[in-house]
Amino acid sequence: MDSIVEVNKLSKKYRLGGQQPYLTLRDTLAELVRHPIIKRDNHEFWALRDVTFRVAPGEVVGIIGRNGAGKSTLLKIISRITCPTAGDVRLQGNVSSLLEVGTGFSPELTGRENIFLNGAILGMSRSEIRRRFDAIVDFAETEKFLDTPVKYYSSGMYMRLAFSVAAHLEPDILLVDEVLAVGDAEFQKKCLGKMEEVRNRQGRTILFVSHNMKTIEQLCSRCLLIDKGKIVMDGDSQKVISHYLNKQKIQSSAMLFPVDKNKIAQITKIAILNSKYQSRSEVPISEDFYINIEMRVNHRVKKALISIYFYSQGDLLLFSTEGDHSGQLLSYPAGKYKTMVRIPAFLFESGNYTIDVAIQNPGVEIIDKVSEIGFEVLNQDNPRSLLINGVAHDKIAVILDYETKKS
């Protein structure tokens, strides 16, 4: 009974294909006519599976994991935005989330009006908002523009105001999801400060989802690692984070995926090849290398392209590529396909990266997706490495042309 958050065997199932932007009656009817007998809910996937943990009052718990591991789904259930498929959550106290700041802001309304609107939506009473009004305005540094519609605000001002309202909530349990990724550096510092203040002085319970390991280490004593909807590790932040980062490194240079004839199309092999087309997980920074994707199409795919997502530190998405230079959705008749993607030299800084590869019609459906293929870019043979002492803090190594003339 000591815990303030108690999560018992929590599971959440989503139906794939149900993720289209919206359905129309016609689609449902047409689908019924086409497949009147077959039940179509075989594309399920568990965003969370039997997640169990407890949080004591005053604890600050970090939640880490790759994209799509289920971190955000967990917070969404705890904040009661969506409901679980099985299991339950017991909360001794009220919850507020900073899932995304600025929720419910109306561009047409003034800053003052939005403070009241947003505050109320986030669960503050009008008298509470009035009491904290000055503090909110001070923190946001927008007093001059209070009576201006927020549509005329700069994005920085808008974010400051939005964060400020959310930061002045006083819930027993605070859920934070990557808010620190927004705004300018100075503002981020302020936010971190605010969270630390909340933690230290008020002794509130915080669940904090982030991709920024440094921040997690700094703020949280305990950390949960979630992978594929399950808690893989729960314990001291430093231990969990180093386990997580190490796991990213141990990846083989080629991955094979078992054939599944039920899939319309599937990725069967991903390999990282060096400039001499040898399979390697380590590639020098100064040479081109290749990502080799083998794909098996079981039933003709009408509109699809192959996307590659590049991540650093496990889950910081650096960029993605959607198909070739034409940017067109292509048709693939049944058969086997091989795709080579050339990665130019000096694109990535030295370090570890992972990729996800998907066959998809973006925004409509993901036909197949594989993840966790890793490679390491090494910087040994390059004269430029002298400049950075072999330790790179950045991720992209693009070399730009400089032209300096004496004027």
Next chain:
Amino acid sequence: MTKEIVIKPNGSFLDVDLREIWRYRELFYIFAWRDIKLRYKQTVLGIIWVLFQPLVSTGIFSIFFGKIAKIPSDNLPYPLFVLAGLVIWNFFSSALSASSQSLIGNEGIIKKVYFPRLILPISSVVTAGVDFFITFLVLLVAVVYFGYLPSLLILPVLPVLLIITILMASGLGMFMASLNVKYRDVRFILPFFIQIGLFVTPVIYPLSIIYDWRKWFLIINPLTGVIETLRALIVGRAQPDFSLLIIGLIVSIPVFCFGLFYFRRTEAYFADIA
């Protein structure tokens, strides 16, 4: 000690947590206030636009149906007759269409924050109620202008009229709103539904000119009783037909319950499919 919050699959959808809704009562006011504020931002005439629609419709209907088609109006001046009908009809139709759009219109909030979702369609009805209040004052002015005196019975009966209208608008509104989350077809169907509704409700003609089996369509329409009673009361006619109102209540309560039931059943998944 604070109350324990338990989050379970599929919520508890039959028992509406009235205490929770009461705790969030300020949100009704805030949403209604926001909608009214937003509606008249950057307009010169502002809230005066509320009067525009019923007055213009009254004018047009009076010319075409009153003067040209010579539809009888139970011995009332036709403009007064039709305005009384429109005051109720506009309240109903604007409440219905606003609440049908309330969930998808606030998708951003639904996906980010928890609050009892029921607040959204209901507060749209509240917003429409504000417009109703203003147009009702106009109706009273028109009553006096045409030289009538409302019956005092209007004071106890008006709340009943409003309750029936609100039950109908919010019941259908909750149903349409939840349907709209999944099927955006609602947006296209609703205007037709409302247009047809205008003709199967005695807004531009009196109930008394319909005789045969068609009359039953009108009688089971709860708004028939509301409009006919309102017309009788504003001109101080002695004997309004209260049996129509009772039928109205008998029909509108199940409609409301059905809407509520459907809403509660689908509520838990709004954030997933919106």
